Amino acid sequence: MSRGDGGTNQGDDGTKVRVLPAGPHALLVELADGQHAEAFHAELLRRRERGALPGVREIVPGARTVLLDGIPDGIPDGIEGPRGGGAWVPEHGGARVPTARDRLARELLSWQLPPLQSEMHDxxxxxxxxxxxxxxxxxxxxxxxxxxxxxxxxxxxx
Structure with missing residues (x-):
């Protein structure tokens, strides 16, 4: 993930998911519509409950988006560098070091969500x-x- 650019993935059902940086400690996930955003939000809550999203303090649903805020500092363990750098870490050994936010963005793009089920209401x-x-x-x-x-x-x- 480069500064200002987001990653994009297309799901099995043809819908696109975009993950964008949102400040130094957050990611904004854009989805095709409200139904997909609701399903993605539910999956985030399930995974956080199982402990799979350590450090994510807030999960905020929107109409077509979900914001994940409070992603840890982002500097991988053992790397010296200024704190608070978010996803944009100084070069280390001539290569850019992926941060916690970078890794989470890639992980979110790889998720295969269960098919959407329309809910019938009276x-x-x-x-x-x-x-x-x-x-x-x-x-x-x-x-x-x-x-x-x-x-x-x-x-x-x-």
């Missing part, structure tokens, strides 16, 4: 009356008559 029906003062305006925006708005609106699952 429908909740909310009685609605379509007689508001903006009904004609909504109909005009949708390009339909006011009498068609209830049917169009009620066929959409939210």
């Amino acid at each position: 429908a909740v029906e909310i009685p609605v009356v379509y007689d508001g003062p903006d009904l004609d305006e909504v109909a005009a925006l949708w390009g339909v008559g006011a009498d068609e708005v209830p049917a169009l609106h009620s066929r959409t699952a939210f």
